[in-house]
Amino acid sequence: MIIQGANxxxxxxxxxxxxxxxxxxxxxxxxxxxVDLIEIILPFFDDSNLTIYIIIFIVLIIAGAIVNSxxxxxxxxxxxxxxxxxxxxxxxxxGSEDKIEP
Amino acid sequence: MGAVKNGMRGTIFTIIYIxxxxxxxxxxxxxxxxxxxxxPQGISIGMDRATYQQIIFWILAFGxxxxxxxxFAYSSPSQSIRRGIFALIQVIxxxxxxxSYKFSGALELEFTLNVGANDGLVAINLEQLIMICLGxxxxxxxxxxxxxxDFTLNRKKIQxxxxxxxxxxxxxxxxxxxxxxxxxxxxxxxxxx
Numbered sequence: 001m002i003i004q005g006a007n008x009x010x011x012x013x014x015x016x017x018x019x020x021x022x023x024x025x026x027x028x029x030x031x032x033x034x035v036d037l038i039e040i041i042l043p044f045f046d047d048s049n050l051t052i053y054i055i056i057f058i059v060l061i062i063a064g065a066i067v068n069s070x071x072x073x074x075x076x077x078x079x080x081x082x083x084x085x086x087x088x089x090x091x092x093x094x095g096s097e098d099k100i101e102p
Numbered sequence: 103m104g105a106v107k108n109g110m111r112g113t114i115f116t117i118i119y120i121x122x123x124x125x126x127x128x129x130x131x132x133x134x135x136x137x138x139x140x141x142p143q144g145i146s147i148g149m150d151r152a153t154y155q156q157i158i159f160w161i162l163a164f165g166x167x168x169x170x171x172x173x174f175a176y177s178s179p180s181q182s183i184r185r186g187i188f189a190l191i192q193v194i195x196x197x198x199x200x201x202s203y204k205f206s207g208a209l210e211l212e213f214t215l216n217v218g219a220n221d222g223l224v225a226i227n228l229e230q231l232i233m234i235c236l237g238x239x240x241x242x243x244x245x246x247x248x249x250x251x252d253f254t255l256n257r258k259k260i261q262x263x264x265x266x267x268x269x270x271x272x273x274x275x276x277x278x279x280x281x282x283x284x285x286x287x288x289x290x291x292x293x294x295x
Contacts, residue, residue, distance in 0.1 A: 020234055027237025034236040038201045045163070045198075047156075053163040060170030064112060064177050072104035073179025073264055 104179070112177025119172045123199065124165035131157055160202035168195045181260050186250035193246055197239045200232055 046052055135154045175188035210227050253260065 020231075023237070024230070024234055027240075028230065028233045029237075030240045031233030031236035034197060034240055035201065035233070038198060038236075042198065042201070047159065050159065050162055053166045057166040057170040061116075061173050064170075064174035065109060067174075067184070068108050068112070068177040068179075069105040071179075072108055073182060073261075 108177045108179065112173040112175075115176040116169050116173040119169040120165065123168050124161060127161045127165075128158060131161070157203070160199075164195060164199035164202055168192060168199060171195060179264065181253055181264075183250070183253050183257065186246065186253045190243065190246040190250055193239060193242050197236055197243075200235055200239070204229070204232065 131154060135151075171188050171192040175185050175192055178185035178188065210225065210229070
């Protein structure tokens with residue numbers, strides 16, 4: 001069973017190697033371009049103090065919890081839906097009163 | 103209920119990202135640092151202290167940023183603009199995370215082998231592999247940017263479909279079919295009243 005498992009892993013590794021070998025001529029130049037961009041951006045990150053990153057992490061968690069609990073993207077409740085429909089209905093009747101009968 | 107569900111999803115993905123971007127690399131490098139000699143032949147693998155500290159710093163820094171953005175992204179409603187924005191930021195941070203392994207020394211690994219009286223050196227250069235990964239991430243950035251534009255342009259439609267409960271079909275169904283389904287659902291509700 002373990003030997004069969006090792007064969008599966010070697011087959012998977014070969015497949016991944018073939019796919020990477022095929023993609024390499026297209027992706028490596030893009031990767032080199034990305035490296036140049038990253039080397040411009042990276043100096044802006046502080047490499048002496050971890051505190052800033054911990055603070056940003058905590059701020060993201062708290063902001064995410066607050067924003068996504070206030071605006072969760074849920075359906076409106078049944079009561080709110082009926083109120084909206086009632087507001088629309090009287091406006092729809094206005095046109096019929098203005099019709100001139102022969 | 104939606105807020106709780108979103109919060110749970112965000113928490114689960116944050117934990118997954120903390121494990122994969124912080125804990126597993128931390129344990130791996132700690133083991134390599136403290137491994138010393140192993141095996142009956144006394145093969146030793148070592149790492150410079152300064153390199154180790156630099157690697158750990160960047161793993162923690164970018165791992166925390168990625169996990170924080172993952173929480174915000176995954177706790178947002180699906181196909182929402184804020185989810186698109188934070189998903190895009192997360193992919194960019196992933197690129198920085200991978201490349202930070204390079205100047206922290208993890209891309210060029212050297213192992214000294216002491217087997218009895220013989221000494222040897224094995225060097226593994228992972229730079230090409232990282233280039234391919236960064237190329238794939240570039241394509242992912244393009245996809246996430248497209249998603250963000252799509253969510254922004256179709257915002258009202260997405261909100262209507264979320265309310266009708268047909269959001270999952272938006273990407274897979276043809277436009278006319280989705281509207282037919284919405285009209286059918288409206289007619290059924292009308293018959294019920």
